[in-house]
Amino acid sequence: MVKQEQKSDSIFSVRDVEKSYGQGDARVKVLNGISTQFEAGKICVILGPSGSGKSTLLNLIAGLERVDGGRILIENEEVSSFDAKRLGRYRRDKLGFVFQFYNLISNLTVKENIEVCEYLSKNPLPIDDLLHTLGLWDHRNKFPNQLSGGQQQRCAIGRALVKNPALLLCDEPTGALDYTTSKEILELIESINQKYHNTIIIVTHNEAIKNMAHKILKLHDGRVLSDTVNEWVTPAKELEW
Amino acid sequence: MMRNPLRKRYPRDLKNNYGRYIAVFLMLMATIALMSGFLSVSDGVQEAFIKNREDCKLEDGLFTSMQEIPQEIIRKIELTGTQVFENYYVNETVEAGKTLRVYKDREHINLVTVIEGNMPKGNKEIALERLFAQTNQIAIGDSVQISGKKLKVSGYVCLPDYSSLFEKNSDIMMDSFHFGVGIVTEEAFADYTGDSIVYNYSYRYKDQSLSNDQKREKSKDVREKLVENNVLLTNFCLAEDNNSISFVEDDLASDVPLMKVLMYMIIIIMAFVFSIVISSTIDSEATSIGTLLAFGYSKSEIIHHYIGLPIIVTICSAVVGNLLGYTAMPNLFTGMYYGSYSLPPMKIRINSEALLLTTAVPILIMLVINTVILTHKLSISPLQFLRRELRKRTNRKPVKLPKSSFFSRFRLRVIFQNRVNYLTLGIGIFFASVILMFGLCISPLIEHYVDSIQKNTISNYQYILKYPVEYDTIKTSERFTLKSLDTYYKPAHKDIEVVFYGINEKSVYVPELELSAKNEGVYFSDGLAKKLNKEVGDKVVFQDSYTKEKYTMELKGIHYYPAGLAVFMSQKELNKMLDYDKEYFNGYFSNDEIKFEDDNALLTVVTTKDMVKLGDQMSSSFSQMAPLCLGISIIIYLVLMYLLTKIVIDKNAIHISFMKVFGYEENEIRKLYLTSTTLVVITSLLVTLPLVKITMYKCFELVLIKISGYIPIYVPTYLYLEIVLIGLISYFAINYLHVKRINRIEMSDALKNKE
Numbered sequence: 001m002v003k004q005e006q007k008s009d010s011i012f013s014v015r016d017v018e019k020s021y022g023q024g025d026a027r028v029k030v031l032n033g034i035s036t037q038f039e040a041g042k043i044c045v046i047l048g049p050s051g052s053g054k055s056t057l058l059n060l061i062a063g064l065e066r067v068d069g070g071r072i073l074i075e076n077e078e079v080s081s082f083d084a085k086r087l088g089r090y091r092r093d094k095l096g097f098v099f100q101f102y103n104l105i106s107n108l109t110v111k112e113n114i115e116v117c118e119y120l121s122k123n124p125l126p127i128d129d130l131l132h133t134l135g136l137w138d139h140r141n142k143f144p145n146q147l148s149g150g151q152q153q154r155c156a157i158g159r160a161l162v163k164n165p166a167l168l169l170c171d172e173p174t175g176a177l178d179y180t181t182s183k184e185i186l187e188l189i190e191s192i193n194q195k196y197h198n199t200i201i202i203v204t205h206n207e208a209i210k211n212m213a214h215k216i217l218k219l220h221d222g223r224v225l226s227d228t229v230n231e232w233v234t235p236a237k238e239l240e241w
Numbered sequence: 242m243m244r245n246p247l248r249k250r251y252p253r254d255l256k257n258n259y260g261r262y263i264a265v266f267l268m269l270m271a272t273i274a275l276m277s278g279f280l281s282v283s284d285g286v287q288e289a290f291i292k293n294r295e296d297c298k299l300e301d302g303l304f305t306s307m308q309e310i311p312q313e314i315i316r317k318i319e320l321t322g323t324q325v326f327e328n329y330y331v332n333e334t335v336e337a338g339k340t341l342r343v344y345k346d347r348e349h350i351n352l353v354t355v356i357e358g359n360m361p362k363g364n365k366e367i368a369l370e371r372l373f374a375q376t377n378q379i380a381i382g383d384s385v386q387i388s389g390k391k392l393k394v395s396g397y398v399c400l401p402d403y404s405s406l407f408e409k410n411s412d413i414m415m416d417s418f419h420f421g422v423g424i425v426t427e428e429a430f431a432d433y434t435g436d437s438i439v440y441n442y443s444y445r446y447k448d449q450s451l452s453n454d455q456k457r458e459k460s461k462d463v464r465e466k467l468v469e470n471n472v473l474l475t476n477f478c479l480a481e482d483n484n485s486i487s488f489v490e491d492d493l494a495s496d497v498p499l500m501k502v503l504m505y506m507i508i509i510i511m512a513f514v515f516s517i518v519i520s521s522t523i524d525s526e527a528t529s530i531g532t533l534l535a536f537g538y539s540k541s542e543i544i545h546h547y548i549g550l551p552i553i554v555t556i557c558s559a560v561v562g563n564l565l566g567y568t569a570m571p572n573l574f575t576g577m578y579y580g581s582y583s584l585p586p587m588k589i590r591i592n593s594e595a596l597l598l599t600t601a602v603p604i605l606i607m608l609v610i611n612t613v614i615l616t617h618k619l620s621i622s623p624l625q626f627l628r629r630e631l632r633k634r635t636n637r638k639p640v641k642l643p644k645s646s647f648f649s650r651f652r653l654r655v656i657f658q659n660r661v662n663y664l665t666l667g668i669g670i671f672f673a674s675v676i677l678m679f680g681l682c683i684s685p686l687i688e689h690y691v692d693s694i695q696k697n698t699i700s701n702y703q704y705i706l707k708y709p710v711e712y713d714t715i716k717t718s719e720r721f722t723l724k725s726l727d728t729y730y731k732p733a734h735k736d737i738e739v740v741f742y743g744i745n746e747k748s749v750y751v752p753e754l755e756l757s758a759k760n761e762g763v764y765f766s767d768g769l770a771k772k773l774n775k776e777v778g779d780k781v782v783f784q785d786s787y788t789k790e791k792y793t794m795e796l797k798g799i800h801y802y803p804a805g806l807a808v809f810m811s812q813k814e815l816n817k818m819l820d821y822d823k824e825y826f827n828g829y830f831s832n833d834e835i836k837f838e839d840d841n842a843l844l845t846v847v848t849t850k851d852m853v854k855l856g857d858q859m860s861s862s863f864s865q866m867a868p869l870c871l872g873i874s875i876i877i878y879l880v881l882m883y884l885l886t887k888i889v890i891d892k893n894a895i896h897i898s899f900m901k902v903f904g905y906e907e908n909e910i911r912k913l914y915l916t917s918t919t920l921v922v923i924t925s926l927l928v929t930l931p932l933v934k935i936t937m938y939k940c941f942e943l944v945l946i947k948i949s950g951y952i953p954i955y956v957p958t959y960l961y962l963e964i965v966l967i968g969l970i971s972y973f974a975i976n977y978l979h980v981k982r983i984n985r986i987e988m989s990d991a992l993k994n995k996e
Contacts, residue, residue, distance in 0.1 A: 092537025103532040115246035
């Protein structure tokens with residue numbers, strides 16, 4: 001167990017955020033007054049069962065959806081008030097995404113898939129270094145369908161990371177992977193955090209993953225069940241489930 | 242600045258979907274090549290034609306007199322501000338049924354251009370108008386027999402006053418088979434004397450900068466002067482009303498927009514096809530697009546990316562199409578123009594406007610249509626793309642299907658799923674069917690026209706006389722009065738000539754008409770009634786083009802007489818109306834050939850054989866249209882069917898794989914996925930037929946405006962069957978490829994780890 005140094009400079013804060021879906025009688029409140037904050041350079045795990053609102057919160061932070069109430073602030077700017085164009089710019093400049101199902105472009109090679117996001121950045125990370133870090137150097141000229149699930153997810157992480165985003169959002173990054181590969185991916189995320197100091201938010205329903213986070217946000221039925229700082233961060237390779 | 246790495250997908254996408262892109266490329270390239278070739282030739286022809294008219298001092302009008310006009314009258318006429326030149330000719334028979342109009346070489350007006358060989362020398366040579374000579378395979382150096390004299394062909398020429406070979410201005414079609422023009426020396430022409438000479442005069446305005454209205458006024462002055470001086474005119478015609486001069490120009494003027502409309506329609510259809518292809522790709526790549534949008538790619542960057550290949554393909558098609566258009570295609574179109582008209586030599590030049598129309602405009606069409614459709618397609622949020630919620634209305638209830646077998650319901654679902662593809666395919670099939678019907682119907686239409694003329698002729702021979710001559714020996718013949726009057730034809734903004742038949746009230750040749758001397762109205766030939774859009778009871782104004790006397794006629798009935806635009810009335814009534822003698826006549830109907838003792842009185846003979854000649858000429862003029870239309874329509878059928886139905890297979894490839902896993906056999910899968918397409922193709926071919934017919938008739942009406950006569954539109958029933966059959970054969974060729982494609986889909990595809 002490694003005790004992490006805690007930083008107080010939060011880059012994100014979510015205040016009284018509400019979000020509902022549907023209309024009339026079918027209207028369901030998915031988030032009901034969520035408030036929290038995320039510190040720069042830290043890993044945060046959002047936990048919760050299906051329907052707890054964790055993916056919705058991630059989408060709101062990403063600016064992929066709009067809040068019905070409350071505010072989302074980044075560096076004192078209110079993301080929730082951005083128009084579509086500014087949201088696009090915000091995502092382009094600040095965010096990286098990792099999805100459960102990789103979403104790689106099938107007719108681009110590993111390296112080219114990463115270049116897709118390199119193109120968006122004014123100050124990208126060197127791709128070759130990144131490929132080595134990801135363990136994909138030998139596979140850089142392969143197409144996604146020539147890779148294993150773990151390798152595809154590594155590529156997806158590389159794609160998200162090449163922009164050197166302030167915030168890396170991971171939506172169930174190990175959801176489609178087996179135990180061993182999942183651990184490899186989590187170790188990779190951890191090493192990236194240590195190397196590049198990005199703020200990382202991981203949404204998962206896997207309780208074990210919370211142990212590698214600096215902050216754990218538990219949601220249930222659209223509300224914050226607990227919002228704690230993990231004093232004793234477990235290295236990813238020691239996680240068990 | 243780094244180039245967008247998404248561009249790297251282009252060559253791979255091209256490689257993986259080469260069939261799709263080759264089909265679109267071929268279609269666009271062929272369309273652009275045709276258009277570019279056509280525009281380059283029509284521009285070249287137009288330029289050469291206009292220059293030749295100026296260089297060769299084309300007449301502004303002509304008049305023909307029964308007798309030679311004395312010089313003092315000519316001088317009086319020239320006081321109107323015109324120069325009048327003798328342009329006498331003789332009509333000679335060269336072979337059975339072939340007339341050669343012989344002029345002496347011109348020095349001041351309508352100058353001759355030598356195309357090949359030389360101008361004639363001495364009195365034993367003749368230069369022939371090129372088209373007539375080539376149509377009748379008369380080579381330079383050959384001899385032609387004219388009035389018992391053998392004349393050697395010294396060369397081929399073209400004449401600005403005979404760019405279209407109309408023997409008479411009222412002829413429906415030019416006729417290079419049976420009518421041509423020859424030029425002999427003054428010395429050779431001096432051999433013709435007396436009644437064989439037609440006293441034709443051509444005039445030109447001294448001031449060539451006059452406006453069209455001023456020119457018309459001046460021509461009016463010329464005609465008035467002629468009438469004032471008692472010149473017996475048999476013809477007076479302004480250049481712009483003279484089909485031999487103006488028909489090419491009118492034809493070029495209407496061909497170019499028609500061709501443009503046809504080509505742009507194809508490009509618009511192809512742009513829609515591309516947008517369907519892209520939409521289908523976007524559907525299949527929805528999560529990748531959602532990811533890109535989530536990463537901060539803008540919608541315009543995504544549109545830019547997806548629109549890239551269509552634009553690249555269009556640019557390639559435009560480049561190759563234009564190269565072919567300026568190299569291979571001109572032969573086809575010059576063949577069409579020079580095979581129909583007598584034109585001066587032309588040069589193919591790169592025309593900046595044509596280049597713009599065949600490059601920038603197709604690219605712009607592709608860009609606008611695809612941008613609009615893709616902007617709409619990408620109007621959903623990144624999250625919806627990630628979740629594959631690709632429709633704005635996600636709560637749409639499934640269409641309730643009637644109770645039927647599982648297979649029928651399944652096929653209906655496939656049709657609903659692909660309704661946009663099938664709708665576009667239906668529109669494409671309609672469009673191709675119109676072109677196909679146009680190409681296929683030309684030949685039966687001409688045959689039907691000639692046949693109906695032959696069957697509905699008044700008599701085997703119509704003898705038209707210069708003046709009344711009694712021939713007592715002819716017992717079966719019947720006298721009639723013939724007069725040509727003009728009426729204004731609004732759609733073409735010009736006067737058309739109508740032949741008035743004054744017929745005996747007890748005619749044995751036209752017994753079905755109730756004719757009486759009382760002014761009770763006249764019969765119109767059905768073609769005239771249709772052309773002028775008149776019904777029984779309507780009144781029409783006719784005018785004598787020489788005297789300007791106006792006559793208002795009430796339409797009493799319609800007589801089926803397809804040979805021309807004619808009015809039938811009582812002979813007594815016509816004579817009275819024209820202030821002729823009560824017993825005046827200038828023609829004979831006869832079923833037997835008449836040997837006239839005095840040929841001088843005979844102006845012309847119209848036989849049923851002349852009508853067949855017309856059919857030959859029409860068939861020859863349109864002969865290249867049929868294979869061209871057939872080729873274009875089959876290409877459209879094949880390309881659209883291939884592209885739009887392939888998407889159905891591609892879209893359902895994973896489901897087809899699942900079906901195989903479930904245990905469905907290949908023929909069952911074909912029934913599920915291909916039969917729905919087959920049904921749509923058959924339905925489209927059948928359902929669009931009435932619409933094809935209506936469109937076809939409307940197109941033909943537009944074509945008919947150009948010609949002096951009226952040709953009844955005729956589409957035999959078997960043609961509809963032919964269209965459906967050609968459509969089906971094209972489809973089954975494509976279907977065969979799809980069957981192979983379905984068979985290639987593997988079960989393992991369904992078992993792979995997919996989202």
